Amino acid sequence: MSEKEFIQICELDDVADAAGGFVDFHASSDSDIHYDYRAILAYCKERKIDPIDMTIREMQQFVLA
Numbered sequence: 001m002s003e004k005e006f007i008q009i010c011e012l013d014d015v016a017d018a019a020g021g022f023v024d025f026h027a028s029s030d031s032d033i034h035y036d037y038r039a040i041l042a043y044c045k046e047r048k049i050d051p052i053d054m055t056i057r058e059m060q061q062f063v064l065a
Contacts, residue, residue: 001035001051001052001054001059003052005035006051006052009037009040009041009051012037013041033063034063034064035059035062035063035064036062036064037062039062040054040059040062043058043062
């Protein structure tokens with residue numbers, strides 16, 4: 001996960017918190033890859049790691065088709 005993607009995840013979390021839950025969020029991105037951010041956050045919470053510390057191999061399991 002790139003630094004830019006991590007920042008976008010944090011922004012999504014802030015927007016969701018303010019709205020009382022997750023909302024549809026579309027940020028302009030240079031990448032066509034989209035991730036299941038809710039699953040990433042749950043995965044990281046369970047393993048007590050930050051999303052930015054995930055490996056590319058770990059991230060692959062959260063790519064949305």
